[in-house]
Amino acid sequence: DGGITQSPKYLFRKEGQNVTLSCEQNLNHDAMYWYRQDPGQGLRLIYYSQIVNDFQKGDIAEGYSVSREKKESFPLTVTSAQKNPTAFYLCASSIDLGPSNQPQHFGDGTRLSIL
């Protein structure tokens, strides 16, 4: 079965620590995305990537970094510069960035908490 796998499901970060959230897809999709979900708010776009070795900042990129070395993988690093990292993080993918192919596949998310 094709899909998106996010790991871990739960993650805890100490103050001043960087943590990396994994996102892998076997759908052969070109485009991948990272969203942050906070209670009572919609999803906010952190970063997105249209193709390997290319990525763009979304609406709330500060304190985050990404890489796209392989088509299947789009890891997100939450750096110590992100002062309010506690949230539910969702990874998504789509065939490409065209309007009729917008994110139709989401992972099950990673919940990040601060110790």
Next chain:
Amino acid sequence: GDSVTQMEGPVTLSEEAFLTINCTYTATGYPSLFWYVQYPGEGLQLLLKATKADDKGSNKGFEATYRKETTSFHLEKGSVQVSDSAVYFCALVISNFGNEKLTFGTGTRLTIIP
């Protein structure tokens, strides 16, 4: 900028009741519109979509019609079930020469009581 406004939740209904979740949008162009559903502890799943005015998206008994004149995309279902309990997100995307991104509403939590 582009935005989506959903009705405030939470919404609580009895099983077999009629459901409407309102969604209106503001957009500079002609968006494609989507409804996503998020079940507890999971990611989002695309529920239905419509790409042009007067299109009706439908799936799993849910329907939504793209109304350009009222800039709305209300979600409806004639008879809800307990298994429909979830958070529902309305979203739009504007064509932007291959740089399209989704804009989400804040979500509406739906609880169905047996």
